[in-house]
Amino acid sequence: MIEAELSRSVQRWCPGATGVTGAAKLSGGASQETWRFDITHPDGPIGAILRRSPKGYGAAPTRAAGLAAEAQLMQLAFEAGVPSPRVMHVLTPDEDLGTGFIMQRVEGETIARKILRDDEFAAARPLLARQIGGVLAGLHRLPQDKLPELRSRSATQEIAEFDRDYRSLNWPKPVFELALRWLRDHDPGPSAETTLVHGDFRNGNLIIGADGLRAVLDWELAHLGDPMEDLGWVCVNSWRFGEIDKPVGGFGSREELFAGYEAAGRKVDPARVKFWEVMGTLRWGIMCGGMMQRFREGPDHSMERAMIGRRASETEIDLLRLLAPRGG
Amino acid sequence: MQDEPTPVELTKSVADFLRNDITPLISGHQAFKLRVAINILDLVTRQLMQEEGSEAKEVERLRALLGMDGSVADLNRALADRIAKGEVDLATPGLAEHLWQTTMDKLAVDQPNYASYKRELSRGG
Numbered sequence: 001m002i003e004a005e006l007s008r009s010v011q012r013w014c015p016g017a018t019g020v021t022g023a024a025k026l027s028g029g030a031s032q033e034t035w036r037f038d039i040t041h042p043d044g045p046i047g048a049i050l051r052r053s054p055k056g057y058g059a060a061p062t063r064a065a066g067l068a069a070e071a072q073l074m075q076l077a078f079e080a081g082v083p084s085p086r087v088m089h090v091l092t093p094d095e096d097l098g099t100g101f102i103m104q105r106v107e108g109e110t111i112a113r114k115i116l117r118d119d120e121f122a123a124a125r126p127l128l129a130r131q132i133g134g135v136l137a138g139l140h141r142l143p144q145d146k147l148p149e150l151r152s153r154s155a156t157q158e159i160a161e162f163d164r165d166y167r168s169l170n171w172p173k174p175v176f177e178l179a180l181r182w183l184r185d186h187d188p189g190p191s192a193e194t195t196l197v198h199g200d201f202r203n204g205n206l207i208i209g210a211d212g213l214r215a216v217l218d219w220e221l222a223h224l225g226d227p228m229e230d231l232g233w234v235c236v237n238s239w240r241f242g243e244i245d246k247p248v249g250g251f252g253s254r255e256e257l258f259a260g261y262e263a264a265g266r267k268v269d270p271a272r273v274k275f276w277e278v279m280g281t282l283r284w285g286i287m288c289g290g291m292m293q294r295f296r297e298g299p300d301h302s303m304e305r306a307m308i309g310r311r312a313s314e315t316e317i318d319l320l321r322l323l324a325p326r327g328g
Numbered sequence: 329m330q331d332e333p334t335p336v337e338l339t340k341s342v343a344d345f346l347r348n349d350i351t352p353l354i355s356g357h358q359a360f361k362l363r364v365a366i367n368i369l370d371l372v373t374r375q376l377m378q379e380e381g382s383e384a385k386e387v388e389r390l391r392a393l394l395g396m397d398g399s400v401a402d403l404n405r406a407l408a409d410r411i412a413k414g415e416v417d418l419a420t421p422g423l424a425e426h427l428w429q430t431t432m433d434k435l436a437v438d439q440p441n442y443a444s445y446k447r448e449l450s451r452g453g
Contacts, residue, residue: 321448
């Protein structure tokens with residue numbers, strides 16, 4: 001049982017800890033798992049989260065930064081005042097837990113539909129677009145000399161990569177071709193400034209409480225690039241969960257997002273944000289195609305995966321709304 | 329000609345059984361998977377009812393746009409190629425209308441509750 005290994009681990013690095021209780025797996029694919037548990041402590045239980053690759057799954061997928069980098073980024077963010085869980089411990093090989101880290105558990109909600117509909121978050125919702133702007137500004141300002149090694153991606157490289165991903169699916173889609181042409185024609189070139197980019201900053205990867213944004217999660221797609229990428233991705237319609245007139249995660253307007261970002265002392269380039277929103281919409285559409293392919297050819301023959309393949313058309317209508325809007 | 333009930337009627341009967349008789353009996357992750365299963369059957373039913381008509385019109389539009397004949401898959405591949413090469417774009421008469429109509433027909437089968445689709449439908453399809 002994982003509780004035995006976790007108990008041994010916490011007693012080594014958490015002074016006063018006597019063991020753990022309530023270990024439960026929250027999510028997990030083949031290569032990465034998230035567990036919640038409580039550290040037993042004389043001052044009261046301490047809520048914790050384990051993120052790990054089980055033994056034998058050390059190698060990260062090509063786009064992912066890896067769990068060690070993720071831990072380092074979250075700790076840096078925490079220290080800089082960007083809402084983020086505190087990293088308590090990075091796993092060592094002799095603990096027999098695989099690779100990964102243990103972080104403080106932040107209470108709150110991550111399920112986007114609940115955040116957008118439940119009364120509990122009614123007061124927080126109108127504040128979130130602006131707050132997200134401020135948090136992204138803080139994230140983009142993290143000191144580059146302290147960052148772990150990360151891949152670096154320009155707009156031009158990303159277009160080429162999505163083009164390759166799309167063609168490898170052998171799934172001719174005129175709307176995706178139109179989007180790829182548009183992206184090439186509107187490639188803004190290298191950004192004046194290269195910063196840390198979170199890479200998956202969106203409703204669903206944020207812990208929200210009644211008071212607003214409490215923590216930014218899922219740092220595994222972090223890379224160096226155009227900071228406007230994060231502002232575009234958070235606006236992709238797929239992450240508005242039905243609240244289509246509130247571009248920022250279904251919470252609020254681009255104007256509020258931009259105001260929050262600029263109030264924190266950073267500049268917005270709206271044309272670049274639009275470019276990355278189109279790119280992000282296509283990115284999710286191609287990922288839906290990847291799900292279809294994995295359903296058909298891969299080991300995961302689940303109904304859920306099959307149905308995600310049928311969600312590519314959602315990104316097609318959103319691309320048309322962006323690139324060929326109809327009047328009125 | 330095959331006998332009846334039709335595929336639509338058969339698929340619907342299974343979906344209704346799962347929805348009305350089985351849903352109350354299970355909970356947790358299995359209930360989530362059951363909802364996905366019912367959604368799949370509903371999608372298949374919609375496709376069986378709508379595909380024939382929408383695909384015939386799609387082929388007609390593609391022939392007019394491309395000036396060639398072929399299966400719906402061949403014609404879509406040809407259109408994709410021409411857009412990639414820049415031979416056809418949004419300035420080409422009929423392209424935007426074709427892509428909109430085709431996409432609306434897909435959403436009507438895939439996700440008729442998707443908010444963007446409902447908004448565009450309220451503009452008159």
